[in-house]
Amino acid sequence: MPYKSLETRLNEEGVICAGGYLFELERRGYLRAGDFVPTVALDHPDVLAQVTRDFLRAGSDVALACTYYAHREKLRIIGRQDSLESLNRAALQIAHQVAHEEVVEGRPRALIAGNICNTNIYDPDDISSHHAVRDMFREMIGWAVSEGVDYIQAETLSYLGEAKIALEEIQRAGLPSVVFVAAYADGNLRDATPEDACAELANAGATVVGANCFRGPQTMLPVLKDIRKRVSHTHLGTLPVAYRTTPEHPTMFNLPDVHNTARLPTERTFPDALEGQQCNRYEIAEFTRNAWALGYRFVGVCCGGSVIHHRAVAEALGRSPQASRYSPDMSKHCMYGSDPSLKEHITSFADFA
Secondary structure, X not given: OOOOOHHHHHHOOOEEEEOOHHHHHHHOOOOOOOXXXXXXXXXXXXXXXXXXXXHHHOOOOEEEOOOOOOOHHHHHHOOOHHXXXXXXXXXXXXXXXXXXXXXXXXXXXXXXXXXXXXXXXXXXXXXXHHHHHHHHHHHHHHHHHHOOOXXXXXXXXXXXXXXXXXXXXXXXXXXXXXXXXXXXXXXXXXXXXXXXXXXXXXXXXXXXXEEEOOOOHHHHHHXXXXXXXXXXXXXXXXXXXXXXXXXXXXXXXXXOOOOOOXXXXXXXXXXXXXXXXXXOHHHHHHHXXXXXXXXXXXXXXXXXXXXXXXXXXXXXXXXXXXXXXXXXXXXXXXXXXXXXXXXXXXXXXXXXX
């Protein structure tokens, strides 16, 4: 298949984007929950390369640079301001390195994306914070441009005002833009509804608009339906979290776990005790088909997503990525299989096991 741009892929087969790098790296023991700063790009570049490789083999069309929370404010919190540029460039170069392991007609099969996100300093009533946010986005986008990315992905923006600054800076750099807003438990951003925000971003020229993070499949779908009603002239995208959020608990931040038997460090399961609320691969596949039916052509999984979830997205869309070689085949299972050579005294016990 010849190299295709983001826009071409959106118009033809769609785009799968494996997200959730921070949670996956924390799960593997190479990132600290809490600050979630991806220092792994400097401390353990081989680990970040392997996660990126795993996600591409699972079917992702995007090598997403792990620069989420690699901005100036986050580096300040952990006292590593002097690592800001080196961390960003390292993450971008790792995405390039892994993407170039599979080349088609001289270019990587996968798109390479820079990544910016919520800064946690934006205040609608403080103009100085707007300038600070713009400066943070501009420097990160500048490094991404110099490292040769295909587009910029702006994620988890819970202020429309901040999302607009992100879009303006991406457009200033002359790159395609994927801009995702994030809806809290009340269904809204801090300063707009998701549908109003996406409509405004679409009208401003974003390549892709939609929603990511905070919400799992069950509570993300209603948000996507509202956005779809308002936006019909721009590509739509979504990356839900891989957790079982419910109408009673719409986001991952306050998910209870009634079966937990341990005393937790805090009263919350977020962010380090969510394992008991994780979606299975079939729930993610079902969500993918539902989002696709609504017209969302940029799909994937955010926090909590692992290889099996990303592969489920690809297979739900009829694809067979490299990782499909290891998709479940229960026909040879000793107790639940159908192979005629299996021992009857073992298979007959299956319902009693």
